[in-house]
Amino acid sequence: LAKTTQPISMDSYEGQEVNITCSHNNIATNDYITWYQQFPSQGPRFIIQGYKTKVTNEVASLFIPADRKSSTLSLPRVSLSDTAVYYCLVGPGGSQGNLIFGKGTKLSVKP
């Protein structure tokens, strides 16, 4: 599975938009990009998944450039409850293989 690189931590304030970028230079043609959120002592929660261009749901947006070597998770107007670890994963579809989690990005939202 493609290796991903993302910032270890990020700080933000309530109401701001947060963009977390993930690099995946070795992404394969059939790989999808998936983001999970994890709160302390809870299981990871699926946020969004995409293959190319832009995907948006009620929680976040995912921007994927044409070369697919990176992706950006965008969280609009974050709140204190968005403080969590965010994982970027790349692989052949969410359930077509085991998920390989990296260190993730610890997002801290301050008042």
Place this chain on the structure above:
Amino acid sequence: DSGVTQTPKHLITATGQRVTLRCSPRSGDLSVYWYQQSLDQGLQFLIQYYNGEERAKGNILERFSAQQFPDLHSELNLSSLELGDSALYFCASSTPEGDPSTDTQYFGPGTRLTVL
């Protein structure tokens, strides 16, 4: 609530003992995955079952084993426990629908295992 349930929530035991963790997948999901999360290793995939059959194996120790039953619930058995086995154990489930863009793994709340 993901729809995946795990029991027990907490488990405290001694070294050398054996424990069984249980997972009930979301209704209709055929795949069950087990993950271990420790402070130093992060989230690691252990094993996957699909409709009762082992599908994939990750970094699972020989002291650990799992199975998926006809009703699709799964159990993870950990034996000869060591201090280093203390961790959060998560179960996830999914149902491949033929479209990779909609395949997602849903995680349970986890079982926190403490080995003393």
